Amino acid sequence: MGAIIVILALIMLIKLFMIQMVDTRYKISAQNNSQRHVTEYPARGLIYDRQGALMVYNQAAYDLMLIPREMKAFDTLELADVVGISVDEMKGGIQKAKRYSRYKPSVLVKQLNTETYAILQEKLYKYPGFFVQTRTLRKYPSPIAANVLGYVGEVDEKWLENNAYYQQGDYAGISGLEKVYEEMLRGKKGVSIYLVNVHNTIQGSFMNGQYDTAAIAGRNLTTTLDLELQAYGERLMQNKIGSIVAIEPETGEILALVSSPIYDPNLLVGRVRGQNYRSLQADLNKPLYNRALMAQYPPGSTFKLITGLVGLQEGVLNPGITYACSGPNSLPIKCSHFHDTPIGLIHSIEESCNPYFWKVFQSVMDNQAYPKIQDSFTSWRNHVMSFGLNQKFQTDLFSESRGNIPDIDYFNRYYGEKGWRALTVRSLSIGQGEILLTPLQLANQAATIANRGYFRPPHLVKQIDGLDSLEFQKEIHRTTIHPEHFEPIIEGMRLVYAGDHGTARWYRNDSIPMAGKTGTAENPHGDDHSIFIAFAPIDNPRIAISVIVENSGFGSTWAVPIATLMMEKYLKGAISRNWVETRMLEGNLMPKPDPVEVAE
């Protein structure tokens, strides 16, 4: 054992002798030279709309960097002048950089413009330890889809701790597509290693560039969005709070995703980002909140379609069954208006009859095939959830809400196991009570009906350069409802536009067969929210849509015309009835600001 120790020690001593005394390759620092690692930032991937129109591109920006250890005494005033900051700011920045690390580079001044950079470049030799790092900033040719695209910002401490790839001063996607596809978009940083002498001049590359790596550019994304439709949707929603979601039913591709009020994505770029972000965050109408994915509403009458489908599937309903309705005097749920009675399934959709769907729901819950209400309720809930409700789609959407479909545990806890029956939970039949859906789920419901019973999970990216199709693009989700049951429901939806009493009849478009359903989400805090879901054309659907306009009252006044205009715009490329468009564009439904007390 002693011998082994001595022999190993001798081997080490010989090897060290070679490294330290003989081999000159390791002497690079003999003249106090040092290595400089220069990071090469790749261009971030561009983002296109579904037709190939550019939505996001890059512009160059220059950061002044500092390595404190290499800094020598210099003319602070001159440098501060060149980069346009005060001497105090300069000194503060240097102190901060020293505290971060004496050896690692810190950002001293962010995002200098090209002219400043040109002047600085000439004088840089006077300032050892300082150098310029080129970076890219995002730029948006048309100021739309801010919430979908998300924004890019400087990484924070926490991010640095958890992601070894990033360094102080690096940028990363913080929200939206920029965040979800960060790893694709960012590419891969490269590094060049140079030998630098005491005068801050590069002497050559280290070991002939053997350890350098080239930067790899980020991948370009093609989104599923239709730039024109998205822009049109944002215009229609101006001065209104709410959202529009349009989906291509066959593929699940999201054509437009509008959350209003909107903001200009260019506000969250560059030096002004922090300030603008704070003012957007302070805005009471919450422009940063993506309502289309995150807001949850009781779906109201649009849910009657699902109630009907479950009744058909469970065999307790057929299109020929009629029920009597006493209008506003009906019990236990009132009807909102008078109409012919008794009424059948198709016309009850056309006229949105509450008592009819209460009866359907009651027959589902009291179905003799199930021993207890708990069993029939669970079966109902499974049918409902097969429409993608009470769950996230988990494709490439940044922060979706789940929505809510209550389960039996909830009612058992609330009423006791024997304490509830169909009557207790009757408001579920017409989409009220505990049911909550997001605008995205509503649009997906329209797409599912358009597809006669299946949906592809809604997503935002069509294609990533250099990659095959994405996993979620292949997924297909079938509902528990048989395709044939969708026909009478769709016929009812057709009459919503085409029928003499249909709730959307004022906006019927004779050249495009459309199907839809209005709804009203009860709002305890003010006017109700108007909801509309629809798809078109009926036989070969190319667009399914949901529109929610907050505080606008009954569904047909605002949500119906906006959805109809959107579908016409997408299918025809132009609008035939300009008066509707004008009325929508001019409508202002923003909440009136509360009177503010002014301090004297």
Add this chain to the structure above:
Amino acid sequence: MRRRVNYIQEMDWLTVLLYLLMVGFGLVNIYSSAYNSELPSLFETSQRYGKQILWIGAALVFAIVIFLIDSRFYSFIAYPFYLLMMVVLVFIIFFGIEVNAAKSWIEIGSFRIQPAEFGKLAVGLALAKYLSSISLNAYTPATFVRIGAIVFIPMLLVLMQNDTGSALVYFSFIMVLYREGLSANFLWIGLASVFLFVMSFMVPIFFLALGIIVAAYLYMLITPKLIKTKWVVGLVVIGAFFLAYYGQSFLDLNFTAYFWLVSLSIGGALVLLGYGWWYRVKRFVQGSLVLIFSLLFVSSVDFVFNEVLEAHQQNRILVLLGKKSDPQGVEWNVIQSKIAIGSGGLAGKGFLNGTQTKFDFVPEQSTDFIFCTVGEEWGYIGTSAVIVLFVIFLLRLIYLAERQRSNFNRIYGWGITSVFFFHFAVNISMTIGLAPVIGIPLPFFSYGGSSLWAFTIMLFIFLRLDSTRKEFLQ
């Protein structure tokens, strides 16, 4: 009968002196590698040097406490302490904190402790206790299983924390077994497995298996006796192989050539094993057993590597074995480490004047790569001094271990010497490019409370045991 001895007088002060020299020089280098000109005070507890001073202070307190406790205590707590450590190691797998991808830390308040470091102490004590309780020449299979369990259970637990470096340290206890008269076969089997393991990445699996088969059959067939039988057996096996290999296309079977090669060779070896067993031909038994186990071993290595491990794990192994170049990763650290050491020359650049060790290219400058700072700032004089210091220290420990009269003391002494040697050998070798980068600290030099405390406690328990060696009459 025990005699009273003045154990302060009997303490081996030379070792204590060596210990203090190493810890002191270590602190100097940690100060330099973590130096922050804004906070130059040595006692700045926000900086690594300030913290290391705290660790050293506590370590000295531990050393004194160890000396105040009766020496029999350490043998007495060997098993309970071992059990406690195993519980802690299991606990960590589930609730540990992850640092640098290894989930091997626990946090108490603002302190972070790495229990794997203390696991070595637990194994040293438990192994000494167990080996000293059995007769040395009567190893039975049961004894082997127990010894294996004592050493490999903690090793597996540390491995499950993804701390490969610390896990490998447990192999060093094999040296203790060797000293205690374990048959050399054990070592040979270990070496052969490592050889086959490495070879299965260097050589295509088909040719590796072919090589093993040819070697084993040559060994079995080139014997002076049994000329006829051998030829018959040999021809049957070879014939069967060709028949089967070419027959598979005829029978439309879809097994690979490798499958046929291995399964038929194993079949043939089983026949030879039976024949050798029956007619007492030792060569047949040995050869066929080696053949069967080697083939199963390389096949399972191949299977686990290709089917079980994920891409990043495969990568790490390939880089470690030098099969794959990784200029930005492991290889980069070694070249930077060599530049730092090389730039020191004969006398070094002087205290605080190093430039290479100040960048963040080596992942752990003040921990695993502290020897770089020694090389850069103190030159060849500094590095040789450290190596000489370690050699004296290790030889002294062996000397101390051999002068023990109690088996427990001697075996414990050998155990900790092996651990110190392993750390010294692997850490310095990886820093100067003699061994792959396995992240383990250099005893007494590297920054870190857990390792310093564990090494100090291991050493001083031994010195405490040594100070009372005369209490045992011969």
